[in-house]
Structure formats: C-alpha cells, structure tokens
Amino acid sequence: MAQAPQHTNYDVIIVGGAIMGASTAWFLTDTPDFDGRVLVIERDPTYSACSTAHTNSCMRQQFSTELNVRISQFAADFVKNIRSYMGGDDRVPELGIRSFGxxxxxxxxxxxxxxxxxxxxxxxxxxxxxxxxxxxxxxxxxxxxxxxxxxxxxxxxDEGYWDGAAVFDWWRRQSRERGVEYIENEVVAMTRNPAGTRIESVTLASGEVIACGQIVNATGPRAARTAQMAGIDVPVxxxxxxxxxxxxxxxxxxxxxxxxxxxxxxxxxxxxxxxxxxxxxxxxxxxxxxxxxxxxxxxxxxxxxxxxxxxxxxxxxxxxxxxxxxxxMNTFDHNAILGPHTEVANFIFLNGFSGHGLQQSPAMGRGTAEWLTYGAFRSLDLSPFAYERLVTDRPILEKAVI
Missing domain, CATH: 3.30.9.10 (D-Amino Acid Oxidase, subunit A, domain 2)
Incomplete structure (x- = not known):
C-alpha cells in the first residue's frame, strides 16, 4: 500500500531503497557536514525481487582495474569493522568474511x-x-x-562470503533511527526546471508532487526507466x-x-x-x-x-x-555510472554495477554521500565512473566480469 511522505520537499530524494540506496542514506547520516532531509522511495519494501536479494553475497579483489580493487578493499574493512563504523552500537553484530577465495x-x-x-x-x-x-x-x-x-x-x-543481508538491514535500521524517511511508493514522473538543468520535483504513484534538492537514481536494473522520467538515457x-x-x-x-x-x-x-x-x-x-x-x-x-x-x-x-x-548491466563498459548528469546537475547516478553491486555498496554509498554533501569525492576518487565518460566515449574496460 502506497505511503505518503511526511513533507512536501526534501534535500535528497533517493529513488530505490535496496543496497545502494540504503548505503547512500546511511552514509549521509554519518557525514558530519550533512544535515538535510532525506527521503528513500522504494516500490517494494519486501525487496523480494531486487538484485540485493538474489546475490551470491561474496566479495573479491581480483579485478583488472585498481579502482575496483580499492573499492572492494574498503568493503572488506567496513564489514570486518562494522560495529566501529556504526558508532560502536552494541546491537550491531560483529561480522567477518569467510575467505575461501x-x-x-x-x-x-x-x-x-x-x-x-x-x-x-x-x-x-x-x-x-x-x-x-x-x-x-x-x-x-x-x-x-x-x-x-x-x-x-x-x-x-578478504575474498569470499560475507553477510550482505545483515549490513543491508543495519544500514536501513540505523539510518531510520537517525531521521531518514523510507516510504513504500513509486516515482512515476519527474519535472525539470524551465532551463532543463535541474529536477524540480517528482510525482509519486499516489499523486503527491515532492520538491527535491538532489535526486539519486538507485533503482538497479530499472535505472534506465527511472532516468527516462528525467529525459535522460543511461545504458543499463x-x-x-x-x-x-x-x-x-x-x-x-x-x-x-x-x-x-x-x-x-x-x-x-x-x-x-x-x-x-x-x-x-x-x-x-x-x-x-x-x-x-x-x-x-x-x-x-x-x-x-x-x-x-x-x-x-x-x-x-x-x-x-x-x-x-x-x-x-551497464552495456557500455560493465562498470558503475556514478555522480551527476552532465546537463541535469542534480540528477545523481548510482547505477550499472553489472553484478558487483553488493561488494561495491560501502564505497559507492560513501562516495555518493560525499558528492551530495561536498560536490566532490573525498575518501576515494570515484570520478573515473562519471557519466561524462559515456558522452566522450571513454570506457573503463573491466576484464574480470563474471
């Protein structure tokens, strides 16, 4: 049953509440310089059909690009130290990696x-x-x-199985406790400003029109459908x-x-x-x-x-x-598409992970939260994954795609 949001405007609207949306929402709450209002819109809060629910729940460092290696290294560190990352909350389980390689x-x-x-x-x-x-x-x-x-x-x-479901659950649980609003609903339309440079609002299936400062496309395999509402093409x-x-x-x-x-x-x-x-x-x-x-x-x-x-x-x-x-699947180069659109500046991509999403979710959520707060990546430079490379035809060729 569709839920109405509590407010008519939000600083950040995240479309899609699975692993990438949840990671971004949590890292926003963990960023000291961010104090905005966040809404996560998820069409199916059972998550039964999303990629997150169907994953192998494994991570690896055997990639052919250094950036992908370092992204997984942060994931390993986050999982092994999750309680510390989550403020020492003793409710958070101690996790590890079953490193069978x-x-x-x-x-x-x-x-x-x-x-x-x-x-x-x-x-x-x-x-x-x-x-x-x-x-x-x-x-x-x-x-x-x-x-x-x-x-x-x-x-x-640090290669093998990890409990992705537990991390996902705690990101959602703790971000809600810190003020992030999750609703069951679906975005059916987006409205640009007259100049076409920003998304001014989204329309929900239940009829509400919600104003937004920035909007994050975290809709997994549905990324292209979401982008099309903004008049944008993305090869996912x-x-x-x-x-x-x-x-x-x-x-x-x-x-x-x-x-x-x-x-x-x-x-x-x-x-x-x-x-x-x-x-x-x-x-x-x-x-x-x-x-x-x-x-x-x-x-x-x-x-x-x-x-x-x-x-x-x-x-x-x-x-x-x-x-x-x-x-x-990012059909352009099998790698993430991250950060703002080249013309619609407040439309933020978090898409195209091509099977690597779960293990990349800590670094990608952290990086997206940094971009939303500071307009730049701070912890790890994820700018090679920018949408601009699609426009200029500069693929990042990852050879180690399973």
Missing amino acids: YMYLADTDAFAETLRQNIHLQHAAGAATQLMTPEQIKAAYPFYNVDDIVLGSINTV EPRKRYSWVFKAEQPLDRDLPLTIDPSGVHVRENGGGTYQAGGHSDIDPAVDYDDFVMDHSIWENHVWPILATRIPQFEAIKVTSEWAGHYA
Missing part, C-alpha cells in the same frame, strides 16, 4: 596472460592474489579436474542470472573457492555439504523488469555438465533451491 581458471594462453597482467595491478594495490600452475591447483584442491587448465589465480585474503538493462543451491552426495573434504570455470559457470562453498552455482544462457538478452522465470534447460544442458566435468564429485548432486535474478 575466488579461483579463476584459465584454459588458454591468452586467458592465462590476462591473469598474469591482472596480478601485477592487484599486488600494487595490496591484494594477496597468487598464481597457481595446474599441478599446484591439484595439490591444494585435489577435487578439481585440471586437465585442460593452463593457469589459475586465487586470493584467500536487466540481464537474467540463474542460481542453484545443491547438496552433494559426496561433499568435498575442504572449502570450495568461488570457482570461475573458463565457461563462465561459477560455483562456491555454501556450508553443510551444500554449494551454490550460477550461470546464464549463451544468448544473454535484456529481459523484462519483472521476468524472473527459471529456464531449467540451462541447468540440465549447460551448468550441471560443466560442474560435473570440473569437479567429478559433483556428478551426484541434488538441487535444493533455485532462482533467477537480474544484473543491472
């Missing part, structure tokens, strides 16, 4: 060379990535079939990603790293003799915003055969749950 497996010399190039950048940024020969992989993880593998890379420091579209949790008849005798097979299929430890796999179809079109229908043939014909070949103990497994979610 990411294992990239290369089956060609070209792919192996990419891993070699990436490790230099990752080491320069302080990551603990290691390259492994097939023999070293087999010795450390005897369950793998490495007959076709040329090289692997893994980092078992929903791409379907499938997940399966399964139980193995013969569980592995040690933790399974989040393994990225050369095919693109990935699988990780889930605990208790269960594992989680993910993949998508070879044809990867944009889908409808509400399309979460499973394609069971992908498991039978693609994912399971690959898993059973790579890890023979996975020939005898039973799927216990499955779901489809959406990547908010």
Whole structure:
C-alpha cells in the first residue's frame, strides 16, 4: 500500500531503497557536514525481487582495474569493522568474511596472460592474489579436474562470503533511527526546471508532487526507466542470472573457492555439504523488469555438465533451491555510472554495477554521500565512473566480469 511522505520537499530524494540506496542514506547520516532531509522511495519494501536479494553475497579483489580493487578493499574493512563504523552500537553484530577465495581458471594462453597482467595491478594495490600452475591447483584442491587448465589465480585474503543481508538491514535500521524517511511508493514522473538543468520535483504513484534538492537514481536494473522520467538515457538493462543451491552426495573434504570455470559457470562453498552455482544462457538478452522465470534447460544442458566435468564429485548432486535474478548491466563498459548528469546537475547516478553491486555498496554509498554533501569525492576518487565518460566515449574496460 502506497505511503505518503511526511513533507512536501526534501534535500535528497533517493529513488530505490535496496543496497545502494540504503548505503547512500546511511552514509549521509554519518557525514558530519550533512544535515538535510532525506527521503528513500522504494516500490517494494519486501525487496523480494531486487538484485540485493538474489546475490551470491561474496566479495573479491581480483579485478583488472585498481579502482575496483580499492573499492572492494574498503568493503572488506567496513564489514570486518562494522560495529566501529556504526558508532560502536552494541546491537550491531560483529561480522567477518569467510575467505575461501575466488579461483579463476584459465584454459588458454591468452586467458592465462590476462591473469598474469591482472596480478601485477592487484599486488600494487595490496591484494594477496597468487598464481597457481595446474599441478599446484591439484595439490591444494585435489577435487578439481585440471586437465585442460593452463593457469589459475586465487586470493584467500578478504575474498569470499560475507553477510550482505545483515549490513543491508543495519544500514536501513540505523539510518531510520537517525531521521531518514523510507516510504513504500513509486516515482512515476519527474519535472525539470524551465532551463532543463535541474529536477524540480517528482510525482509519486499516489499523486503527491515532492520538491527535491538532489535526486539519486538507485533503482538497479530499472535505472534506465527511472532516468527516462528525467529525459535522460543511461545504458543499463536487466540481464537474467540463474542460481542453484545443491547438496552433494559426496561433499568435498575442504572449502570450495568461488570457482570461475573458463565457461563462465561459477560455483562456491555454501556450508553443510551444500554449494551454490550460477550461470546464464549463451544468448544473454535484456529481459523484462519483472521476468524472473527459471529456464531449467540451462541447468540440465549447460551448468550441471560443466560442474560435473570440473569437479567429478559433483556428478551426484541434488538441487535444493533455485532462482533467477537480474544484473543491472551497464552495456557500455560493465562498470558503475556514478555522480551527476552532465546537463541535469542534480540528477545523481548510482547505477550499472553489472553484478558487483553488493561488494561495491560501502564505497559507492560513501562516495555518493560525499558528492551530495561536498560536490566532490573525498575518501576515494570515484570520478573515473562519471557519466561524462559515456558522452566522450571513454570506457573503463573491466576484464574480470563474471
């Protein structure tokens, strides 16, 4: 049921209350120089269909750009010190990272060379990535079939599972306590000023027209629809990603790293003799915003055969749950789009994370809060992700997209 806002104007309106919107709202409350009124508008406060709810809830530092490495390093620090970051609130749980690592497996010399190039950048940024020969992989993880593998890379420091749901919950809970207003509603229109340089107001599905100082587009896979209300184009579209949790008849005798097979299929430890796999179809079109229908043939014909070949103990497994979610895919360069529009100055992008959103949410929320407060990024320079690069055709090419 739609809720009316308490006021008719807000300093910041955040459209979308999932992980990015929640992070931004909380970091605004944690910024000493910000004292404005904040409204978060979320169309579905159950969050059952959002990307946040369908995530693997893992983080990694194995990226091919230094900025993405440093973004994940802040996420690791935030998660491991969340209570301290949240003011020492003893209600906030102590969290950690189950660092089973990411294992990239290369089956060609070209792919192996990419891993070699990436490790230099990752080491320069302080990551603990290691390259492994097939023999070293087999010795450390005897369950793998490495007959076709040329090289692997893994980092078992601050790479693995973390409790994204707990962080999400506490961002929302504490920001509400600090005065952020969350409502169940939907933005259906935006109005620009006569010069076209600012968004003056938003119209809600329930009819209210709300004035805004700044507006943040945090609508995940729906980013393009939200931007279109402002007369703006952004190259973000929903791409379907499938997940399966399964139980193995013969569980592995040690933790399974989040393994990225050369095919693109990935699988990780889930605990208790269960594992989680993910993949998508070879044809990867944009889908409808509400399309979460499973394609069971992908498991039978693609994912399971690959898993059973790579890890023979996975020939005898039973799927216990499955779901489809959406990547908010930035089709321009698979990287975030952040900060203000080049012409509509108070329309702020927080979009296009292409599957990296959960692990990037602490740094992106902090950076967006800084921009909203100071007009600049202060803690970590996120300006390479500016919308301007789309206008000037300067993509940031991230090679390590899963």
